[in-house]
Amino acid sequence: MSDALLSPDAPLMAAVRGIEATRRRMAVVVDAENRLLGTLTDGDVRRCLLAGGSLETPLSQAMNSSPLLAEEGAPAGYLLDLMRKRNVMALPVVDSEGRFKRLVHLIDLEYPEHFIPVTAEFDFAVIMAGGEGTRLRPLTATIPKPMVDIGGAPLLERQIESLAKAGLRRIYLSLNYLGHVIEEHFGDGAGFGVEIRYLREQEKLGTAGALALLPEKPSRPIVVMNGDILTTSDFGSLYTFHQAHAAQVTVAAVDYRISIPYGVINTEGAFATGLVEKPSQRFLCNAGIYAVSPQALDLLQGAGHLNMTDIIDSCFTCGMPVAVFPVHEYWSDIGTPDDLEKARTFFAQTVQDND
Numbered sequence: 001m002s003d004a005l006l007s008p009d010a011p012l013m014a015a016v017r018g019i020e021a022t023r024r025r026m027a028v029v030v031d032a033e034n035r036l037l038g039t040l041t042d043g044d045v046r047r048c049l050l051a052g053g054s055l056e057t058p059l060s061q062a063m064n065s066s067p068l069l070a071e072e073g074a075p076a077g078y079l080l081d082l083m084r085k086r087n088v089m090a091l092p093v094v095d096s097e098g099r100f101k102r103l104v105h106l107i108d109l110e111y112p113e114h115f116i117p118v119t120a121e122f123d124f125a126v127i128m129a130g131g132e133g134t135r136l137r138p139l140t141a142t143i144p145k146p147m148v149d150i151g152g153a154p155l156l157e158r159q160i161e162s163l164a165k166a167g168l169r170r171i172y173l174s175l176n177y178l179g180h181v182i183e184e185h186f187g188d189g190a191g192f193g194v195e196i197r198y199l200r201e202q203e204k205l206g207t208a209g210a211l212a213l214l215p216e217k218p219s220r221p222i223v224v225m226n227g228d229i230l231t232t233s234d235f236g237s238l239y240t241f242h243q244a245h246a247a248q249v250t251v252a253a254v255d256y257r258i259s260i261p262y263g264v265i266n267t268e269g270a271f272a273t274g275l276v277e278k279p280s281q282r283f284l285c286n287a288g289i290y291a292v293s294p295q296a297l298d299l300l301q302g303a304g305h306l307n308m309t310d311i312i313d314s315c316f317t318c319g320m321p322v323a324v325f326p327v328h329e330y331w332s333d334i335g336t337p338d339d340l341e342k343a344r345t346f347f348a349q350t351v352q353d354n355d
Contacts, residue, residue, distance in 0.1 A: 005030055005100070008037055008060035012048060015040040015059055016328055024105040026090045029063045036092055036100045038063030042237050043244075049255065049326035052282070069094055072101050079104055120166040120235035122291070123218035126199070128207050129156055129227035130176030135336050144178045146227035147185070148340060151347040155334060156182065156227055157192070158347075164193050166235035168223070174210035176201040207288075209306040211297060218294050224308065226288035230343045232329040232350075233289065242291035247323035248315055249296050252289035254331050257282050287327050296320060 005028050006014050018027035019042055029037045040063050048062035049055075068086050070079055072095045083091060083106060090105040133145025140148065146156035160171060171194050175182055179200060189196030199213040207226060221242055223235060233252060242250040259280040266274040290308055299314040300306065315322050332343045 005034075006059055007031075008063070009058050011055060012045060012053065012057045012059060012062050013055040015062070016045055016055065019045070022103075024090045024103045026092075026103055026105075027059075028092055028100055028103065029059050030100050034099045036067075036069065036094050036098055038065040039067040039092060040064065041090075042234065043241070045328060046237075046241065046326045049328060050284075050324060054255065054282075055328060067092060070104070071096065080106070120163075120168060120223065120239040121220060122168055122223045122235070122239055123220040124170040124172060125163050125168050125223045125225070126172045126174065126211060126214070127156065127159060127225055127227050128210060129173045129182055130179065130201055130204065130210070131226075131228055132177045133228070133334075136334075136340065139337075139340075142178070143181050144175075144227075145334070147181055148334065150230060150344055154185065155230060155343075157185075158230060159225065159227070160186070160189075160192055160194060160196075162231070163223070163235065168194065168235070170195045170197070172197050172199050172214065173227075174199040174201060174205070174213070176204055204305065206305045206307040206310075208300070208308045208311050209304055211292075212300045212302060212304075212306075214297075217297065221291050221293045224290045224292050226333075228334045229288050229331070230334060230347070231287070231289070231327065231331040233287075233327045233331060234329065238289070238291055238325055241325050242293075242323065245323040246321060247291070248293045248320040249312055250291040250323040250325050251312065252287040252325045252327050253284040254287045254327050255282065256285045284324060284326065287331055288333065289327075291325070 006018060008029050015027040019025055019040065025041060027040045029039065031037055040059065044062060044064055048057055053062060068088055069092045070082065072093055090103055092103055093101045095101055129144065129146040131145040133140035136145060136148060147154040150158050163171060171189065173182060173196060175198055183198060186192065186196050199210045201210055221239065223238065238250065238252065257280050259278065261278060263275055263277045264279050265272050266276070296311060296315060299311055312322055330346060332339055334340050334343055
């Protein structure tokens, strides 16, 4: 697939699409003469969003303007050594005048044994699948919320598929409401390419209490997610982000904006100091997906009813770092019939686009 070449005034969304479209996982920014101006990786995109940018931010404001690069003609051995020493998976190659020629990725070199795919190296995943989905009734009168149909398969099956594609092989499902429906569908997980184990809640334990039921303490970070989330978010990038920031908990977050349909007046006493026409406020909101390191699980203390927000508050109290991972991919909380129909439409369109 061709490299993603973009102009500096293109929006950040163009880089997202370019990164997703090429196996080299990098977008390249060039000028009108094809001279290299910068590069963007998934990490650059998320850093821009964390800094207050949006998917409409020009690439000139988000790109790495001083990327590691190599000159045309450099031997493969030199490129491999350079990339390994600088811990990068891809770099641009330019000619003597700085014009972009191609992207080189480890998979392009003659040493495939050195290629490490971007997978989620979580120890295992825990999906909180005990929700009733009262707002989705009567649909959820006979099935638990995570079993609602999305494109011919349960939402929970879509989640398991995504985790399996990211490299996870063991998944715990926390059950409560009509849990037997889930167990009968998934069994031990062999038919879905994973090992599935069950945490059976005798009472509602919140979005984190079931973690105290785990029969093992992980040796590496785990991913925890709510059972009513449909997303195309990259779990491999979540793992890399979590490790790179040495966080105890990383919270995936979606961008939410509130637009005020009026001109807002700033005042000081009885006098106006300014007028802002139809401003908007931006918030990063909890997406219900978390990377959790083993040390953070020590905060459970026997648990009972507990939410992930309680663990995060305990991290703040104990001085444990909590990172925020912006989700720029598709995300939906299937909370209402309208949410469900939108998710079904998105999934149907995605399948059609991939045909």
